[in-house]
Amino acid sequence: MNPIKTITALLAALPLVCSAGPSDYVYVPSVSYGEREIDFKYGAWTQKPGNDGLSAASIGYGYGVSQRWFTEIYSKYQRPQGEPSRFDAWEWENKFQLTEAGEYPVDLGLIVELERPQDRSEGYEFRFGPLFQTEFGKVQLNGNVLFQRNYRADAAAAMQLGYQWQAKYRWQPKLELGFQGFGELGQWNHWDPAGERSHRAGPAMFGKLALGDHQAIRYNAAWLVGASANAPSHNLRLQIEYEF
Amino acid sequence: MHRLFLCLALLPSLAAAADLEFTLVIQNHRFEPAEIRIPAGKKVKLWIDNRDATAEEFESHELNREKVIPGKAKLPVFVGPLSPGRYRFFGEFHQQTARGTLIAE
Numbered sequence: 001m002n003p004i005k006t007i008t009a010l011l012a013a014l015p016l017v018c019s020a021g022p023s024d025y026v027y028v029p030s031v032s033y034g035e036r037e038i039d040f041k042y043g044a045w046t047q048k049p050g051n052d053g054l055s056a057a058s059i060g061y062g063y064g065v066s067q068r069w070f071t072e073i074y075s076k077y078q079r080p081q082g083e084p085s086r087f088d089a090w091e092w093e094n095k096f097q098l099t100e101a102g103e104y105p106v107d108l109g110l111i112v113e114l115e116r117p118q119d120r121s122e123g124y125e126f127r128f129g130p131l132f133q134t135e136f137g138k139v140q141l142n143g144n145v146l147f148q149r150n151y152r153a154d155a156a157a158a159m160q161l162g163y164q165w166q167a168k169y170r171w172q173p174k175l176e177l178g179f180q181g182f183g184e185l186g187q188w189n190h191w192d193p194a195g196e197r198s199h200r201a202g203p204a205m206f207g208k209l210a211l212g213d214h215q216a217i218r219y220n221a222a223w224l225v226g227a228s229a230n231a232p233s234h235n236l237r238l239q240i241e242y243e244f
Numbered sequence: 245m246h247r248l249f250l251c252l253a254l255l256p257s258l259a260a261a262a263d264l265e266f267t268l269v270i271q272n273h274r275f276e277p278a279e280i281r282i283p284a285g286k287k288v289k290l291w292i293d294n295r296d297a298t299a300e301e302f303e304s305h306e307l308n309r310e311k312v313i314p315g316k317a318k319l320p321v322f323v324g325p326l327s328p329g330r331y332r333f334f335g336e337f338h339q340q341t342a343r344g345t346l347i348a349e
Binding site for chain 1: 287299301305308309310311312314319320321322323324327336337339
């Protein structure tokens, strides 16, 4: 591949890589005490014509430490189009359930993540934000506001603001249907111009397959389409969790 | 942003003033009573009283609830307001015996 084209493509993708990834998933504010899980995530997105794509995957191990706290360690990998896969980062994710499900009109949680990229020039990536969930009969709605900033990075960066949402119809345990969306707005207190923000959304499916003996496979997947000029044109994402 | 924090601060005040409370006992890996009746259209605080020594998970896709109840512990699960009907639940750790139905009427 032409090195100039490669560098141009990487620079074009940089705002997305720094603030979001193709395998990102929608956090929900509930915690399962005592549950252990092995968590696999995969995602791939294609940029606008003329730019290269990116795929990412991660494998994690999580544990429900208490009724309010779930913690998980991830090993993350990344593969820019036309290049070999490479280790990308370690990530420590902590989710806190702040209210009991259904106690208030909106359930509330908190996500706190710390990531150590393999590229040490990126320093440490810190991400946090409130998680919201509500339900109307068999329809469940989630919305999250995420703040993200890199510390001890070679290049100083301001706190960034992003969001996630999903709406799903809880049809059957094995198959629920809905939509998901992700976006990045720029600096948290000074958003990018509308044309430079990234929004992507599309149909999603969810489900849980009980294996017996307190074991289950939980999955969710989505096909997201870029809804703004700065978003990837297409993004396939998938998460599979083995709970035990 | 200030509006977001204001909404968060107001969340507890949005709760119903007094929830109706019912109790469901887990004993010998069974729910007692196996059928529990609650009023439709009302939010209910359902206390799960696990009298067994081992943990159980109260689970119901129809109620959209999953809650692990440690052995010898009593924890609340909030359900509703529900439309009239039957809502099945089970104990995920002992599915053969721990099964029940919540009837909203």
